[in-house]
Amino acid sequence: MDSSSNLYQPQRQSPKAVILILLKYIRIIVRQMWPILLIVLINPTSGKGIIITIIALGIAFISLIYSLVAYTRYYFFIQNNELCVRSGVFRKIVLNVPFDRIQSVDFKRNLVHQFLNVVSVQVDTAGSKGSELELDAIELERAEELREIVLAYKREKHVSNIDNADPIPPIPVVQEAPELILSLSPKDLIKIGISENHLRTAAIIFAFFLGLADDLDQLLGWDIYGQLENTTTAMSIFGLVATLLAIPLFIGISFSITLIRTVLKYYGLKFWREGKSFKVVSGLFTRNEKSIQKSKIQVIRWVTSPLKRIFGIYQMNIYQATNVDQNQDKSLVIPGCYQQQVDHTLDTIVPDFKDAVFTSHQMHPSIVRLMVFLFGFIPAVLFGLMAWYNEGMMQWLLTLVFPLAIWMGYLYQRKRRLKIHPDFLVSEGGIFGNSYKLIEIYKVQSVHIESSPMQRRRGLTSLHVFTAGGDISFPYLNATIARQARDYIMYRVEMEEKSWM
Template sequence: MEQLNNPFAAPSRQSRIAIGIILIKFIRTTIRAFWPILLSLFIGRKTGNSFEVYIGYVALAFAAINLGGSILTYFRFYFHIDENSIVIDKGVLKRSKTNIPFERIQTINFKQNILHQFFGVVSIEIDTAGAKKSEMTIDALDKEQAMAFRDFVMKEKAEKTEDQTDEQVAVETAEANSELIMKLSVSDLFKVGVSQNHLRSMGILFAFVFTTLNELTDNIEEMVFEELSGYEEQILNNTWVLIGATMLLVAIIAFLYSLISTVLKNYDLHLSLQKNGLKLVKGLLNREEISINKKKVQVISWSENPIRRMFNMWTLGLEQASSEDASQLKSKIDVPGAYMQQVEKVITSIFPAEFFRPEEQHAVSKLLMFRIILFLGVFPALIAGAILFYHFQIQALYVLIWPLVVGILSNLYYHKRSFELNEELLKNNRGTLGHIYELTQIHKIQAVEIRQSWYQRRKALANVKLYTAAGSLSIPFIPLEKAMALEKFVLYRVETDKREWM
């Protein structure tokens, strides 16, 4: 690459908007580190001007430190492209110089928060082989400059590989060549938000509340005692009403949290098929653009739950791994809501249609269901029943309903737990109330592990774990003979298949 043809040969700074972006990052880091102390001081404040003055000085000090740090960080950050790599020179108190060779670059993704979008700039994240997180981030560049930067790097990367077609990443400069696979409408986003895991949102809410209470126990107790003194009798007489109202309020907040976060995170989501890969763009306040190479996709998964099933929608995931350190998962595309025809289109764009030959389905042993009932149903019920019987006598027998519930759920799990196999593909099926499917090409499997517990050795059963560059697939409680046959078949296909696994 001649320097005359390299528009990024000279060291350059980021857009000046980066000062504000860096400042916000510093402020967020400061708040995350000190928010319990600040909140405790605020709640436990005393009347008088001295406290307000003290807090004002502290706030001004933090603001000055953060502003100074962001300005110095901006002026001490340079990037340029030399003959074979991207070079980053940064640091305030300690300088560092990072070289990122083109051949190690996995993807170049764009992100935009609301400030980026307002000023027309983007944040660049460069994923490289062997790194858990993005190895390099440029906080703010003009969008046109960022696109030119990405296109130039990818062009140089492709030219330096032996086979340009195989190595060119899934970032296309010509948007006209892309094919839109799916786009989430407002109604689709609402369906996805309604069918989210609201229990997880409730868990996040409770974790936040209890963490805050743990930090502010003394102040909260004093404040609650002062506010509720004189209402003890009314509270005791309406305990169940208060509990019910609290649970309803928490459920409503959790639902709204799931719905709003889903809309903000996935607003205007569209997935398009490029020449050699897929590109996902989504987000309202934080805009993300993620690209992956089709040939580097290791596992495709799609799943649904009972609520999402009512809308005929599935959650779709595509996982891609790095080329050097296969144990580190890299870019992943997550689509929270897609219709089956869209899921099928994505799958067939990754795996050719001729791969989907008749597949032989294999069920797991029924002993798996009995073990689940025994250890998750019967034993806990007996222990809880014995403890509760001492306090509640005959009413403790209600706990015996639990093994029945576990039995129903484990039966559903057993009938959905299976795997399917042909010469090209392995499909792992599981789920309880919903369905989860995982699909991978056999020649991309890197290792097979067979494990047996003491009980499984007695019953000639085994668990099989199949390792790919994007994680592992587990198949439990199959006959040992079948597990060994599966291992031999997979290893034979891997050793005899000359195609690259990524």
Template sequence: MNRLHPLSAVTYALQYGFFWLWIPMAAVVILGGLFDPVSSAWFPVAAPVGFVAGAAYGIAYYYRFEYGVTPDTFDVASGVFARRSREIPYERIQNVDVRQGVLQRVLGLAIVSVETAGGGNTEATLNFVGDAEARRLQDRIRRRTAAVKERRRDRDRDRDRDGADSLSDEGAESSVDGDRSGTSAPRNGSPDAATDRQAPAPESAESTEPTEPRRQRLFELESRELLLYSFTSLRPAAVAGVMFVFFLATDTIIETLVAVAQPFGGPAALGEGSASSYGILTLVSVINGIVVTYVLSVAYTFGTYYAFRLGRVDTDFVYERGLLQRYSGSIPTDKVQSVTVTDNPLQRLIGYAGLWVETAGYGPESNSGSQSAVPLAKEGRVHRFTENLTGVETPKFRSPPTLARRRYLVRYSLLAAVVVAVAFGITRITVLERWYLAGIVFAAVPPAAHLKYANLGYFVAEDHLVIRRGFWQRRTTVIPYYRIQTVSTRRSIFQRRLGLASLSVDTASSQTLFWETPTIYDVHLADARDVHETGRDRLQRALRERARDEGAGLSVDFT
């Protein structure tokens, strides 16, 4: 078993020291309210005691943390008082991420995260190991994982071959028994048969280390593509950050917004302006918020995908990216649940798109950060990459019936009416007038309904189901039938009246706040049932084929 880098002891000592520092100080405050002899004068003594106790616990945690690479599992043992030991089988390992911040890169340290399929939580985290040790662990675990899969495939092939041989031997024996009664041919378990087929040698407990495979480079994000991706994308993290600052706005931020709005007719100070000046202040503040959000999004995207490279080693995709925070990891192709091509109006205008993959337990924009296969590239190149990866033919999309467009027209008209009603209510309680100017939103209803309808479509291929939806962030998802977990038909009250239905197709990947389950929206009920039935039949066929080809022993029952 190995230990973490010695600097980890310092890190844990400081971490637990500052955390435990507050425990005796809080105890002094509580006891001071109950007993008169206890006062705040005890703080200079209580704080160092808590820090020393926490630092001692951190050092003990470092010495009690061990990890090791065995022939079959990656083992981790941790805990000072409550001991925890984990044995992670290689066949369950989903990804091994290596993360380095600026300070960690200066010190030559890295954080290694081992993730398994079946959930979004990290199974084991090593804080910290040396940079060379992190790369060694990443490569060694990945190679052992590939070796375990290869041995499993070999055993499955041997089992199938042995089954075929046993059937042929039984046929030969029955023919011999029919020709020569009273004599028996040697059976597989006899010494004579043992000389014909030599039993395979048992695997050694100390298996040899697999050789390092050659890494093939597949994609590298060029500087021009990085800039295009940064300036044509909007990161949800930037929006959340600006909203957080807005809700925690300090006097300095408010004074700054007022000062920026003054040249455009804003109030000289809060509480000293007119209704029109406050309207200008609101408008200027909104524009400033949009600009700040966009700038933060550009900076975040640039730093996240700086020097992005994608390669392939054996059957795994390997990637690395990041400027200040450097990431590297892998995307196991045998655990890919679906592939999604994404683009927004700006990217479609310049003919670019991105490619994301979802693996078991992890969805796009998840914390693992391993899901972007191609952040941005020429649209044709992304489509070719998708077809080569999945084997799907070029989709011939079917659109929902035109009845769906009428439904969107009514929906957006109701939404516009709500906007006008809100504007009218604001004029009743404020000095603002001309509420009817809000009716301009009705002009956006027809194009919005058409654009939503025009970007919907689905394609039922021989081995895949392809679903397209969305305008501002259009997503075209390719789902192999054998990856489908559930297929559900949804019908709202309005859909039932129009004879429409929506079909949701779920896989084993985790969904995130900003990505929803792939859904075929607003098709005729008969078409939804037909897709449901076709998906069920082809799922059964795909599972039977995989069970026959790989010996997976899967059940083909579909419920």
């Protein structure tokens, strides 16, 4: 009993934490500076090498001091059913996490932890970044004690809640048989692979090669750009033919990479509903299984592109309440499904959505002018200047970005819609394709309104509505509508008795 009261006193972590904190900094430093360190390793006796070694040792020494100070300034304790942490080397940081907000208390042990016989305690609050709390090194017994206090509090709370509720015992839950909503056949996978965004893959490949060229130049002095420039400026038949051949080759490579990636990643995908949760299982080599509880779903998004429309398929994402860092990991992705399956899923998650009558609001046309200016006019002027300066005939073609921006800006404005219903908010958009994003209003976390001088002159504002799994942003909305929407959403959230997750 003696030791349990300890947790109510401000206390430091286990002294072993210093080692872990130090290791953390070293890891960060090494990750940031590995190219420099590599140079030192390759050629340690050069003048540069010695200077870098001295700097590196200096940084290591400072990090050691810093870890020691950070350790001595770090206190944690329990107070008024809150977990409190006081920390900060230069600034004072006080963090209180009420037990009510704690979703889980997990222990993590890597090799070092095991060696030192301590655990890292991770307190997840399903909140924003910075709200999750990590104690680097606590003795196992103490960590267990901490978890027990939190869990005991939760149990007590739960029991008292049940006592207050109706005297009727809860209806026994009937275990529903899992329902298979969707299963992707190899044929479906190929359709999905074909209709994926190949431009993105192409851009990634391109960026990868550019990065590689840059690294090689810096590390070994192979001037790939120079070589390329030489070949391209020599406007020979050979160069022209090479370019003409390279383009389809490049497209072909990106196409096959996307196709293979899609098949590997989504092979044998099955989308299930099991009672109150959804589950997606997929993958050829590594079988991934992800599931989301229905109550935790915050945002549903379904998208189609011109290619996908040919096959009549949508990509659907279901986002749940999560820490921002892990947003990608925790969303369910169904890369391809038909309209009917989208409707069915929506029907299961938000039954009232089907019959909801929406009022639709458009974006003010002046957004087109802004977009054309930013993405058309400015780049066109820069490209024009470049073409004029280099006297390159081909470079003049790049100024076509200006009419392109007008066209795309027009399409964007025409399709963008904010649809409001007393229970739902839907954002529609898409330049060539269509995208829909749906949130339930009572799950909103906060509303943000902002306006630039230009927007105010026309009576417009930008509206941002945030949930724990994503947001809806709608710039250039009528200011009165935006304000009314904000006031209504606030009213709705503040009156709502259902929990948002």
